[in-house]
Amino acid sequence: MLFRVLRKEAVADLFGLLAESNRMVAPVQSGLDCLGSPLYAFKEVTDYYEISLTYTTTKIPAKKFFMPFRETMATFIVAGKDWTKKIDLNIDRPFVVFGMHACDINALNKLDKVLLGNFYPMPYYAAKRKNMFIVGIDCVPQPYCFCRSMGADTALHGFDIFLTDLGDHYFVEILSDAAFNFLRQLSVSEPAESDHALYVKTVSAKNNKFSVRVDTTDLTKILDMEFQSEVWEKWGKQCLSCGTCANVCPTCYCYGVDESVGLDLSRATKTKLLYSCNLIDFAEIAGGHNFRPESHSRLKYRYYHKHRGFVEAYEEALCVGCGRCGEACLAGITVPEVIASVRDQES
Amino acid sequence: MDSSVGRLKTYLGVPISKPKVAFFELTSCEGCQLQILNNEATLLEFLSLIQIVNFREAMSERSDDYEIAFVEGSVTRSDEVDRLLKIRRNAKTLIALGSCACFGGVNQLKNRLDPYWVSKEVYGNSSVETNNKAKPLEAFVQIDLMIYGCPVRKEEVEKIVTNLVIGKEIHHLKYPVCMECKANENICLFDVGEPCLGPITRAGCDSWCPNSRAGCWGCRGPADAANVDEMKKIMAEKGFDENILIDRLECFGGFAPYIEELRKGLPDEA
Ligand code: SF4
Ligand code: SF4
Ligand code: SF4
Ligand code: SF4
Ligand code: SF4
Numbered sequence: 001m002l003f004r005v006l007r008k009e010a011v012a013d014l015f016g017l018l019a020e021s022n023r024m025v026a027p028v029q030s031g032l033d034c035l036g037s038p039l040y041a042f043k044e045v046t047d048y049y050e051i052s053l054t055y056t057t058t059k060i061p062a063k064k065f066f067m068p069f070r071e072t073m074a075t076f077i078v079a080g081k082d083w084t085k086k087i088d089l090n091i092d093r094p095f096v097v098f099g100m101h102a103c104d105i106n107a108l109n110k111l112d113k114v115l116l117g118n119f120y121p122m123p124y125y126a127a128k129r130k131n132m133f134i135v136g137i138d139c140v141p142q143p144y145c146f147c148r149s150m151g152a153d154t155a156l157h158g159f160d161i162f163l164t165d166l167g168d169h170y171f172v173e174i175l176s177d178a179a180f181n182f183l184r185q186l187s188v189s190e191p192a193e194s195d196h197a198l199y200v201k202t203v204s205a206k207n208n209k210f211s212v213r214v215d216t217t218d219l220t221k222i223l224d225m226e227f228q229s230e231v232w233e234k235w236g237k238q239c240l241s242c243g244t245c246a247n248v249c250p251t252c253y254c255y256g257v258d259e260s261v262g263l264d265l266s267r268a269t270k271t272k273l274l275y276s277c278n279l280i281d282f283a284e285i286a287g288g289h290n291f292r293p294e295s296h297s298r299l300k301y302r303y304y305h306k307h308r309g310f311v312e313a314y315e316e317a318l319c320v321g322c323g324r325c326g327e328a329c330l331a332g333i334t335v336p337e338v339i340a341s342v343r344d345q346e347s
Numbered sequence: 348m349d350s351s352v353g354r355l356k357t358y359l360g361v362p363i364s365k366p367k368v369a370f371f372e373l374t375s376c377e378g379c380q381l382q383i384l385n386n387e388a389t390l391l392e393f394l395s396l397i398q399i400v401n402f403r404e405a406m407s408e409r410s411d412d413y414e415i416a417f418v419e420g421s422v423t424r425s426d427e428v429d430r431l432l433k434i435r436r437n438a439k440t441l442i443a444l445g446s447c448a449c450f451g452g453v454n455q456l457k458n459r460l461d462p463y464w465v466s467k468e469v470y471g472n473s474s475v476e477t478n479n480k481a482k483p484l485e486a487f488v489q490i491d492l493m494i495y496g497c498p499v500r501k502e503e504v505e506k507i508v509t510n511l512v513i514g515k516e517i518h519h520l521k522y523p524v525c526m527e528c529k530a531n532e533n534i535c536l537f538d539v540g541e542p543c544l545g546p547i548t549r550a551g552c553d554s555w556c557p558n559s560r561a562g563c564w565g566c567r568g569p570a571d572a573a574n575v576d577e578m579k580k581i582m583a584e585k586g587f588d589e590n591i592l593i594d595r596l597e598c599f600g601g602f603a604p605y606i607e608e609l610r611k612g613l614p615d616e617a
Contacts, residue, residue, distance in 0.1 A: 034540030041532065060532055069530035081360030239571040240546040243522055247529035261509050263392040265358045274530070279522040281570040295572060328536060330546055330581050331574075 002174040004188040005195050011163070013171065013186050015048040018133065019098045024097040025065050026051040027058055042097070053163075056142050057322060060102055062252035063111070065095050066128035069247070069274050073124065073257070082257050083268075089127035089214035096133040103145075103320040105136050105159050106152035107250035113314055114253060114277035124272070133178065136162035138202070141209040143324030146336055148207065149214040164199060171199045213323065213345060214336050216307070222346055223308045227300075231341045236296020238331040239278060245302070245333070247278030248292040251318050254282075278304050303338060361428035367514065369401035369413035370444075371434055373427045374454055374481060375420030378498040379445035386501045391506055394544035396512050403420070415440045417494075421447040421481040428487055435488040440511070443483070443490045444504075446566050453497065454481035462570050467504075483600065492517065497599055499539065500552050520550040521571035524563050528554035536562045540574045542587050544595050547573040559570030568601025575605045589613060 006014070018024065024042060029052050040055040042062040045245040074087050097243040112129065115122040155162060160179035163170040169312040171191065174180050191199075246252040256275040261268045275282065278298050285292035292298045310318035319335065326334025356363040370380055384390065384405055400410040416438035422428055435441055446452040457465045462479040484490055494504055510517050520526075524545035528535070531554050536543040543562035545554065549570045556563050569575070577594075582592045593609055596602040 031534050031539070033538045039534055059538075060529070064532070069532075080357070083359065114609045139426065158465060210494055238574075238577055240523070240525075240577055241570075242525040242546045244525050244529055244546075247526070260506055261358070261515070263389055263505055263509055265356060265363065265396070265509075265513065265581060276522075276526070279480070279526070280570075281521045295574070328535070330535075331577050 003191050003196075004172040004174060004178065004183060005166070006163070006170045006172050006183070006186065006188050006192045008168055008170065010188075011053070012048045012160075014135075014182065015051075017185060018098065018135075019046065019048075021093070022096045022133065023093050024098055025062060025095050027054070028052055029053040030059075046099075051099060053137055055099070056140070057101070057324060057327075059324070059328065060248055061107065061322070061324065062097050062100060063107070065097070066108075066125055066132065066290050067111070067274065071124060071272045073270055073272050074090075074270045076270075078176045078266045078268065089124055091128045093135065095128065095129035097134065098135045099137045100134055100159070101139045101322075102136065102155040102162075103147040103152045103322040104250050105134060105155040106147075107322070108266050108319045109155075109158040110136075110251050110314075110316070110318060110320070111253060114156075114220070117179060133176075134159040134161075136173075138162075138164040138206070139197060141206060141211070142323065143211055144327050144334070145210065145321065146212045146214050146323060148210050148320035149216060150317055150319055150321035152208075152322075153207070154203075158194045164202060165265070166195065166198050166202060169248050170194075171195060171202075212323075212336050214339050216317065216339075219317075219339070219343075220308045220311050222343055223304060226342050226345050231345055232296045235333055235338055235341075236294060237300050238297045239299045239335055240331055241278050241280055241295050241298065243276030243279050244328050245278065247274065248328045249319075250322060250323040250324070251306075251320060252276070268321065277305065299333070303342075307339070356512075363394065363446065363512055365398045366415050367400050367410075367413040368397045368415045368417070369434075369438070370399070370417045371375065371401070371419070371430070372403070372405070373418065373420030373448070373484075374423040374446045375445070375452070377419065379419045379447075379494075379496070380417075382498045382501045383504055386505075389501075389505060392509070396508060398463070411437050412604075413438060415442065417442045417444045418448050418484055419444040421451045421483060422487060423454060423481045429465075431484060431487055440491045441484075441488065443485070444491045446495060446568070446599045446601065447481075448484050448569055449495055450603065451481050451483045452599055455480060455483075455600040455603070456597065489568050493584045494550060495519070496552055497566035500555070501553055502553075518530075522550050523570035523573070524548045524550050524554050524557070524567075526550050527552070530554075530556045531558055533557045533560075536560070537581075537585060542582060542585070542591055542595070544578070547575055547578050548601075563597075564595050564598050565602055566599045568599070569605075575602070575609075579609065585598075 025042055026045045027040050027041045028050050029038045031039045033039055040058045043053055071090060074085050077084050102176055115125040136155055156197050159174040162173040254275045254277060255272050258271045306318040400413050416434045418434060443449045447454055449480045494507060507517055526546055527550050536557060541562050544565040545557060545563040547569055548563050548565045549567040551567060579592060597606055
């Protein structure tokens with residue numbers, strides 16, 4: 001890793017350079033909530049002054065740019081008895097994500113393991129992920145953030161550039177050749193001893209700002225022991241089976257496929273739709289049998305996938321602690337509370 | 348209008364017979380039928396898929412020879428019961444089109460009110476024959492398929508009809524409107540301090556109302572796992588009076604089974 005420092009004003013130039021030949025995605029303010037607090041979203045942008053690098057958390061993660069909520073996988077033209085299939089991976093130019101927090105970068109790294117690292121990589125994801133350029137940016141922990149508990153508060157890889165705010169300039173971590181070449185065109189300088197010290201101080205100040213924690217010690221075992229616990233029923237009673245938690249989660253990747261024939265019977269479309277294990281028919285199979293008809297068993301399996309099954313397969317949880325799911329859940333179901341309630345059964 | 352005669356359709360080389368289709372309306376605003384007619388871009392394709400033998404909104408001929416009957420509206424008069432029974436006898440497939448036909452719709456709002464007052468408010472002193480209650484088709488005949496919505500969404504009707512014609516199974520979405528709303532990346536109405544029944548209402552409208560920043564009123568009825576108890580708690584926590592919840596749940600009739608229970612909890616009914 002290489003380190004540089006960049007004057008704050010020069011970030012606009014970095015944006016401009018990258019925007020010359022790429023599609024830019026960045027956090028923007030999308031509205032205000034009823035208390036007057038800003039709401040943020042990742043959007044495709046052209047103007048640096050639209051973006052808000054000091055954003056808190058976007059309501060919906062940037063995953064939609066490489067795993068859209070709805071995506072056409074194939075179109076078919078039917079002619080007589082024959083048909084032809086056309087596959088489009090739905091990407092013409094790579095995206096630059098300009099201003100991604102560490103949790104979301106770590107979420108991408110997890111998705112890569114599942115969607116690229118397997119025997120059958122997911123081509124729709126791979127096409128968008130490949131050549132993607134990521135500019136990370138530091139953040140201020142919010143009351144719902146528990147990324148530190150999930151080991152996702154810093155990003156070690158999965159970005160090209162990572163910016164940390166040191167007041168009048170940014171501390172720049174450079175991971176890729178492409179990033180190095182872009183930065184060469186700007187006035188960057190070698191960090192001084194004092195910049196290193198300031199960086200370390202900034203990071204440790206951030207670490208003191210976390211107000212919620214999740215104890216993951218022996219969590220896979222505790223989950224196994226509490227499989228039958230009635231605490232799941234309590235959460236299940238609250239759950240609306242609405243799927244919002246998966247939709248706003250940067251690491252959820254489940255999807256369903258819809259096939260539909262056009263009105264003129266000469267066209268057909270296969271569409272991928274992101275799904276959620278909390279939805280009533282997630283575990284319904286042909287013939288109508290449902291393996292998880294009760295809402296508590298669906299909610300439980302969501303936690304088992306993220307904090308048990310995935311840990312056993314990849315030695316890490318499928319959760320980066322961004323807190324989005326708990327913030328968006330109208331029923332107030334949050335990861336820290338659910339996990340604490342399960343752990344409580346053991347004491 | 349009848350573009351169907353003569354030309355046989357095929358799908359993947361298999362001949363498709365165009366079903367004879369009739370449209371009827373009972374007590375309704377005819378908005379659902381208009382939805383079907385108003386999409387000029389796809390109307391001709393739609394009409395070439397079926398053989399319409401009866402559609403008062405669009406043509407003058409009438410016939411009792413049909414396989415599929417779409418019935419819009421709720422049942423509010425005794426002559427409508429007779430018409431509905433006759434349609435049931437004629438049709439192989441009877442489809443309830445829209446919330447009035449499925450649940451009673453907006454019309455059933457009068458069911459809780461004094462029938463004399465309602466009649467006087469609407470028709471003044473002229474005498475009308477009307478039953479005291481507006482009821483869904485299901486109260487009188489067996490329904491083969493429901494198409495939800497007030498109004499129905501034409502894309503959904505087109506998809507259902509296509510699947511009927513080619514013999515593909517028809518599935519309603521079982522999850523609630525929130526799924527579509529999140530996919531459309533709307534700002535949640537609760538975040539801006541407005542109520543919404545999206546978490547308990549069946550999806551399929553592509554979150555029509557939240558897309559225009561209006562909360563859902565539940566016109567498509569309950570989703571398969573609708574958690575009305577929790578919805579009630581959420582509304583209370585967010586500071587909405589229980590009457591706001593009940594007004595919405597009651598509006599289209601889909602949540603009728605839950606209403607009585609909720610009303611019991613209210614202090615005093617005026
Ligand atoms: S946990 Fe919350 S967001 Fe997730 S499905 Fe249940 S109610 Fe919806
Ligand atoms: S489960 Fe919740 S906290 Fe964890 S990554 Fe997903 S949205 Fe974030
Ligand atoms: S099973 Fe559930 S928790 Fe796991 S990725 Fe799928 S939707 Fe997310
Ligand atoms: S606006 Fe309504 S439908 Fe959309 S997410 Fe919020 S509650 Fe669900
Ligand atoms: S959002 Fe609700 S009220 Fe609006 S069309 Fe959809 S189901 Fe009906």
